[in-house]
Amino acid sequence: MIETNSRAPRLGKRLTREFFARSVHRVAPELIGATMLFEGAGGVIVEVEAYHHTDPAAHSYNGPTPRNLVMFGPPGFAYVYRSYGIHWCANVVCGAEGVGSAVLLRAVEPTSGIERMRARRGVDDARLLAGGPGRLTQALGITDAHHGAELRRPPFALSIAERGVEVVTSTRIGISRALERPWRYTLSGSTFVSRPRPRA
DNA sequence: CTCTTGATCTTCT
DNA sequence: GAAGATCAAGAGC
Numbered sequence A: 001m002i003e004t005n006s007r008a009p010r011l012g013k014r015l016t017r018e019f020f021a022r023s024v025h026r027v028a029p030e031l032i033g034a035t036m037l038f039e040g041a042g043g044v045i046v047e048v049e050a051y052h053h054t055d056p057a058a059h060s061y062n063g064p065t066p067r068n069l070v071m072f073g074p075p076g077f078a079y080v081y082r083s084y085g086i087h088w089c090a091n092v093v094c095g096a097e098g099v100g101s102a103v104l105l106r107a108v109e110p111t112s113g114i115e116r117m118r119a120r121r122g123v124d125d126a127r128l129l130a131g132g133p134g135r136l137t138q139a140l141g142i143t144d145a146h147h148g149a150e151l152r153r154p155p156f157a158l159s160i161a162e163r164g165v166e167v168v169t170s171t172r173i174g175i176s177r178a179l180e181r182p183w184r185y186t187l188s189g190s191t192f193v194s195r196p197r198p199r200a
Numbered sequence B: 001c002t003c004t005t006g007a008t009c010t011t012c013t
Numbered sequence C: 001g002a003a004g005a006t007c008a009a010g011a012g013c
Helices: A024-031 A114-121 A133-140
Strands: A002-004 A035-038 A041-051 A078-083 A087-094 A101-112 A156-159 A166-170 A184-187
Touching: A024 A041, A024 A087, A024 A101, A024 A184, A035 A101, A041 A114, A041 A133, A078 A133, A087 A133, A101 A114, A101 A133, A101 A184, A114 A133
Parallel strands: none
Antiparallel strands: A002 A166, A035 A041, A035 A156, A041 A101, A041 A184, A078 A087, A087 A101, A166 A184
16 A cells, blocks of 8 residues: 655654654654664665554563563664564654554665665675665664664654655564554665565 | 575573 | 574575
């Protein structure tokens, strides 16, 4: 399904805490087209997934644990977890404090600090620099050291696109529960997503 | 191009 | 003890 996120209430404006305090299902599509930098490296967010606290696929589904505690904290902070023992994956906490919802950052189209991203990743192809949640954190240099950090403050820099963009919804990647929920959001036509263009 | 498998370790059962 | 919001390399077509 394709829609435009032009109704985003804060297009072109600096992100506020209220931006993240809304439903994860409203925040997620509005992050598509936003620019995300970490210590100056990063680019345009082209793929995210929403994880709601009532969602069996969400880490927060069974309530707070030491790992997911940040998800239950205030919105706008980073939930960083270890994936498959190897990678780091980064989320943005959304919704009211205590709810336990977050948006997984899955792919960025590189626009800034590309050489640093290449050095960290060890590859040249721009589509392989930050296309995938593990690749994204490695390219930008995000680790568990930034777990619980606020996305509105350095070294993060996040800004919503000046204009609305076409957003495609599809099913999420790599999960084994709640497979049918269409909570993956990608920038329409982008070749920088973690997997080929989702079937619309 | 697609499919399969190994790496590696924290969390939860 | 198994599973997991992943990735890269290798085999096969």
